[in-house]
Amino acid sequence: MSTTFNRRLLIVWLILTSMTLAYVWMDHTVDQNGTLRASTVVTVSAIVIALIKVRIIFREFMEVRHAPAWLCRLTDAWVVLIAACLLGSYFVGSAVS
Amino acid sequence: MRRTDGELILFWTLPVLAIIWVSAFFLFPGFVHPMSPTMSAEEVAGFYRDETARIRYSMILFNWFGVGLIPVVILLAMQIRRMAHRTPILCYSLIACAGGPPTLFLIANMFWLLGSFRPERAPELTQLLNDLAWLTFTILVPYLIAQSLLLALAIYWDRQDRPVFKPWVAHFNLLIAAALAPAAFTALAYTGPIAWDGLLSFWVKNIAIAVWIIVMGIVLGQTIRQQRAQDRVIA
Amino acid sequence: MSLPKMKTTEPLTMSDPPTGSWVSRLVWNFRHHPKRELWFAWWVMVIFYQLYGVLFFFVTRVQPPPSPAWDTPTVVRWFDDHDFGILAGFGVVFLVAGMCAPMNALLAYSMRRMSVSRLFAYSYLIIYSLAAVPGMLVMAIAMIVAALRPHRDPELIHWLYDFAFLSFSGTMGVFMIGSLVWMVAILLDKNRVFPKWFGYLSLCNALTEVVVAPAWIFHRGAFAWNGAIAWWINMVVFVLYTGVFIVLLRKMIQREDFRAGPLPALPDKGEAAHSDSVEAVR
Amino acid sequence: MTNLAGSRPQLEEKPTKFVPGQPDMWMFVLFESLLFTGYFSVYLVSRTQNEELYLRSQAALDLRIGVFNTIALLLSSWAIARCVKASREGAYRPALINASLTILFGVVFLVSKVLEWVKEIHMGNTFTSNEFFQHYFFLTSIHCIHVLIGFIVLGVVVYQLWSPVRRSQQLVETCATYWHTVDFLWVLIFALLYVVR
Numbered sequence: 001m002s003t004t005f006n007r008r009l010l011i012v013w014l015i016l017t018s019m020t021l022a023y024v025w026m027d028h029t030v031d032q033n034g035t036l037r038a039s040t041v042v043t044v045s046a047i048v049i050a051l052i053k054v055r056i057i058f059r060e061f062m063e064v065r066h067a068p069a070w071l072c073r074l075t076d077a078w079v080v081l082i083a084a085c086l087l088g089s090y091f092v093g094s095a096v097s
Numbered sequence: 098m099r100r101t102d103g104e105l106i107l108f109w110t111l112p113v114l115a116i117i118w119v120s121a122f123f124l125f126p127g128f129v130h131p132m133s134p135t136m137s138a139e140e141v142a143g144f145y146r147d148e149t150a151r152i153r154y155s156m157i158l159f160n161w162f163g164v165g166l167i168p169v170v171i172l173l174a175m176q177i178r179r180m181a182h183r184t185p186i187l188c189y190s191l192i193a194c195a196g197g198p199p200t201l202f203l204i205a206n207m208f209w210l211l212g213s214f215r216p217e218r219a220p221e222l223t224q225l226l227n228d229l230a231w232l233t234f235t236i237l238v239p240y241l242i243a244q245s246l247l248l249a250l251a252i253y254w255d256r257q258d259r260p261v262f263k264p265w266v267a268h269f270n271l272l273i274a275a276a277l278a279p280a281a282f283t284a285l286a287y288t289g290p291i292a293w294d295g296l297l298s299f300w301v302k303n304i305a306i307a308v309w310i311i312v313m314g315i316v317l318g319q320t321i322r323q324q325r326a327q328d329r330v331i332a
Numbered sequence: 333m334s335l336p337k338m339k340t341t342e343p344l345t346m347s348d349p350p351t352g353s354w355v356s357r358l359v360w361n362f363r364h365h366p367k368r369e370l371w372f373a374w375w376v377m378v379i380f381y382q383l384y385g386v387l388f389f390f391v392t393r394v395q396p397p398p399s400p401a402w403d404t405p406t407v408v409r410w411f412d413d414h415d416f417g418i419l420a421g422f423g424v425v426f427l428v429a430g431m432c433a434p435m436n437a438l439l440a441y442s443m444r445r446m447s448v449s450r451l452f453a454y455s456y457l458i459i460y461s462l463a464a465v466p467g468m469l470v471m472a473i474a475m476i477v478a479a480l481r482p483h484r485d486p487e488l489i490h491w492l493y494d495f496a497f498l499s500f501s502g503t504m505g506v507f508m509i510g511s512l513v514w515m516v517a518i519l520l521d522k523n524r525v526f527p528k529w530f531g532y533l534s535l536c537n538a539l540t541e542v543v544v545a546p547a548w549i550f551h552r553g554a555f556a557w558n559g560a561i562a563w564w565i566n567m568v569v570f571v572l573y574t575g576v577f578i579v580l581l582r583k584m585i586q587r588e589d590f591r592a593g594p595l596p597a598l599p600d601k602g603e604a605a606h607s608d609s610v611e612a613v614r
Numbered sequence: 615m616t617n618l619a620g621s622r623p624q625l626e627e628k629p630t631k632f633v634p635g636q637p638d639m640w641m642f643v644l645f646e647s648l649l650f651t652g653y654f655s656v657y658l659v660s661r662t663q664n665e666e667l668y669l670r671s672q673a674a675l676d677l678r679i680g681v682f683n684t685i686a687l688l689l690s691s692w693a694i695a696r697c698v699k700a701s702r703e704g705a706y707r708p709a710l711i712n713a714s715l716t717i718l719f720g721v722v723f724l725v726s727k728v729l730e731w732v733k734e735i736h737m738g739n740t741f742t743s744n745e746f747f748q749h750y751f752f753l754t755s756i757h758c759i760h761v762l763i764g765f766i767v768l769g770v771v772v773y774q775l776w777s778p779v780r781r782s783q784q785l786v787e788t789c790a791t792y793w794h795t796v797d798f799l800w801v802l803i804f805a806l807l808y809v810v811r
Contacts, residue, residue: 006696013692020684023809027677030811036669039811050805054798061695062794063634063787071633071640078644082651082802089655093662134480183590185444186369189437189453193461194430200465204473221485225492228477236426236473243430254368282423284476532642535763536649542759546752549741553660555748560656569649 012060019053040094047086055079107168108321111314114165117158124155125209131294132231134287141227142220145212152213156206163202166310170195172317173248176262179324180255187251194247197240205233235283235293238302242281245274245309266316276305370585373438377581380431381574383424391421394475397497397563401552404486407493411479418479422472429464436460439577442584443514445595446521452513459510466503471496501557502548504541511538523594526580537573540566634698635787643795650799653756654806657749661810664745669811671746674739679730680808683723684801690719691797694790697771701786706775709786713771716793720768723800724761727754753803757796764796 023046030042058064058075065072122128126148136144145152174191182188208230212223252260252267279290279297290296351357362368388395393414402410411418440457444450478492511534518531546555547562554561587595633640661668697712731754734740734747741751767789774780774789 006699009692009695009699013688016688017685020681020688020804023805024677024681027809036673036811038665038669042809042811046805046809046811050802053801057691057794057798057801061691061797062791063695063698066631067633068631074640074644078647082647085651085655086658086806089658090662093659097663097665138484182369183366184369184441186373186434186437186441189440189457190373190433193433193436193440193457196458196461197430197464200462201469204470221488224481225477225484225488228480229473232477232480233473236476239426239429239469240433241430242427243433246430247433250372278427281426282420284419284480285423527638528636529638529641532638533645536642536645539646539756539759540649543752543756546741546748550748553745553748554656555752561653561752565649565652565656568652 009060012056016053016056019049022049043090044087047083047090051079051083051086054082104172104321105325108172108314108318110165111169111310114162115310115314117162118165121155121158121162124151124158126151126155131299132227133294134228134231134292136224138220138224142216142218142223145216145223145227149213149216152209156209156213159206160203160210163206164199167195167199169310169314169317170244172321173313176317176320177248177251180251180261181257182251182254187247187254190247191244191251194240194244198237201233201237201240205230205237208233231293232284235280235298235302238277238280241306241309242274242277245270245277249274261320262316266313269312270309273305273309276301366590367585367588370438370441370588373434373441374578374581374585376431377435377438378578380428380435381578383428383431387421387425391424392418392475394418394471394496394500396567397501397558399552399558400494400497400547400550400556404490407490408482408486411489411493412482415479415482418475422476425468425472429469432464433461438581439514442525442581443517445523445584445588446517446525447523448517448520452517456510456513456517459506459513463506463510466499466506468500471500474499497557498548501544501562504544508538508541511535511541525584525595530576530580533573533576537569540569635784635789635791639788639791643791646795647799650802653753654802657753657806658810660745660749667744668746671739671744671750672808674734674737675750675808676730676733677808679726680804683726683730684804686719686723686726687797687800690716690723691794693719694768694771694793697775698787698790701775701781702783706778706781710772710775713768713775717765717768717772720761720764720793724758727758750807753807757800757803760796760799764793767792 026042026045030037030039055076058079064075127144132141132144170191174188174195177188177191178185180187208226212226212230216223249267249270252262252264252270255261280302282291283293283295283298286292286295288295291298293299361371365371398410436457439460440453443453443456446452474492474496478489478496482489515531515534515538518526518534519528544557544562544566547557547559550556550559553559557563583598584595587598589596693712693715697709697716700706700712701709731751734750739747739750741748771786771789774782774785
């Protein structure tokens with residue numbers, strides 16, 4: 001029993017780490033010769049990937065998976081809320097400037 | 098027989114302190130005819146140049162003994178503890194008040210001493226230090242007001258056969274609180290009773306503090322003596 | 333840690349308050365309510381924060397704070413415009429600043445009611461009694477000195493302006509340590525005086541006090557003393573935190589039974605309504 | 615405590631719903647993440663107002679260090695999750711080992727963070743250099759304060775696991791929840807400071 005659980009944790013960790021490494025790939029595709037360029041696609045996908053990671057941490061590491069429904073919904077709502085705030089401030093800020 | 102607990106020693110520091118405070122008060126050249134807020138920067142600077150020595154020595158005396166009131170307030174807080182209250186809240190409140198006036202007074206005291214440290218500086222700066230000192234000194238009333246009101250409330254709530262303090266002490270404290278209140282608004286005027294050398298902000302306020310210390314000192318002395326006599330009977 | 337046996341002449345269970353006009357009920361509550369000291373301190377706290385908000389935000393107009401990036405003439409003009417508000421408003425502040433004392437006493441009492449050492453109550457009491465001086469009074473003094481003589485050297489007025497706002501915003505250590513003392517007491521407490529989440533909220537509050545420190549460094553931007561992070565977010569957290577502990581203290585007083593063990597839960601609906609009405613009158 | 619440890623594996627057979635740790639800690643998690651969202655929003659808005667400067671300054675950050683930091687914290691989070699599982703099953707020795715690993719990875723994170731700061735400061739990028747580095751140093755250091763508090767929290771975990779008379783599963787879970795919060799806040803900070811363009 002415990003081994004299956006720990007394998008699950010290992011897989012979760014591997015997924016999180018590979019998502020982190022995906023950033024390196026993103027970074028390499030967008031930058032040319034070390035000069036950074038603004039990119040809405042990169043910004044939005046960086047935020048979205050980070051929030052997916054946050055949700056995985058909530059569900060798996062923090063064991064919300066086994067928690068009562070209200071906590072599942074609350075944490076999901078929170079991820080959505082954070083996403084709305086971050087993307088909202090990014091787009092509103094871009095529109096203003 | 099009761100152990101020597103120092104309560105009386107602390108109490109008897111009060112008259113000694115009072116003598117020192119009164120002498121320092123008269124030694125400071127700016128108090129007996131309180132300096133006016135209408136003095137120009139040059140006049141203020143001249144005052145600090147001419148009276149440097151008396152300002153320094155009187156304020157050093159105040160610096161040494163300014164905090165001497167704290168043990169007395171704590172003695173009052175301990176008497177509140179003996180009252181017929183259900184919680185120690187009023188006692189705590191008095192402890193919370195105890196440090197306030199000496200702290201503010203020490204700030205004012207430092208500004209006066211700073212003013213006299215280099216009286217040859219630009220007159221504008223000396224005037225600034227003088228303003229800071231006088232305003233801080235005049236508005237140090239908030240904790241004194243709170244302390245009088247809380248003490249009055251504590252006495253009023255002390256309903257037992259032999260209350261710790263008699264009811265008139267409560268009324269006396271209300272009167273003192275009322276006398277101290279106008280000083281809070283001293284910055285509103287250069288002249289008149291509210292100004293920092295005026296009737297209300299200077300004379301009424303400082304006389305009220307002095308009377309409060311004398312009257313509460315006597316009341317406290319009697320109460321402590323009665324308490325000790327009572328304790329001896331019980332023992 | 334047991335509560336001290338306070339001498340009481342009145343029994344804990346009192347006869348009902350008279351059912352007359354609200355004035356007579358108020359008088360009865362003031363004189364005889366078994367929890368009169370607690371309710372007194374609580375009401376002082378509520379009124380103090382109301383006054384604080386009105387005085388700082390509307391009368392003196394020092395909150396939300398003006399910009400640290402202003403040049404000297406702008407600062408002098410600001411003082412000219414707010415002259416009377418500052419002098420009168422801070423006069424009232426000096427008059428009522430002593431209300432902090434019963435408020436801090438109530439907070440200390442909440443720690444006294446917990447199953448923790450007295451150390452916490454006394455530390456908190458002293459820390460927060462000290463806090464009023466750098467947190468409010470020094471600022472008020474600098475402000476009235478600047479407003480007293482609008483014609484003094486503008487450089488000096490500018491210095492007083494900086495002194496006022498930096499002493500007000502920049503000395504947050506007392507509040508940080510105070511919140512942490514309260515937090516530790518709540519987390520260790522076994523008498524259920526406060527819910528544990530409030531302890532964690534105290535940690536959040538303490539951490540926002542850290543965030544104000546850059547106000548000493550920056551003249552503009554999010555971290556200046558009027559910045560989005562150093563002021564606005566902190567203010568929201570502070571207001572929320574204050575609101576929460578006012579409500580929780582009210583609950584604590586309703587539950588108080590003057591014994592040493594765990595605080596009982598709130599009484600049932602009927603009884604709660606009764607005690608509410610008693611307190612509403614106070 | 616002993617009968618509790620005995621009854622928990624049964625719970626695992628038929629999974630019942632439970633809130634990990636004190637529900638109170640979740641209040642902290644949600645509030646603190648909201649607070650950070652506020653900081654992030656301010657950062658993102660200021661960023662859009664002066665994109666050039668932010669991009670130029672961002673070039674001075676080394677993404678590899680950021681990735682290393684993130685992986686170190688993810689490892690520590692993984693270890694504390696294993697620790698919770700082990701202690702729930704009554705396997706206190708593995709639980710202790712995992713708790714120590716958590717502390718170890720936390721220290722690795724902290725050290726690499728400090729080294730990165732030193733590197734940036736040597737390059738002339740300090741807290742007062744420009745707006746980007748204000749946010750960079752602010753966000754990383756407020757997060758580091760959380761990590762430092764986290765060490766106290768992990769100390770509570772070790773203290774709980776150490777002696778058979780304590781071992782409160784609820785406290786262990788509460789502390790783990792705090793540590794995961796530190797982790798996911800870093801995940802967000804990492805994405806916003808290093809990756810966003």
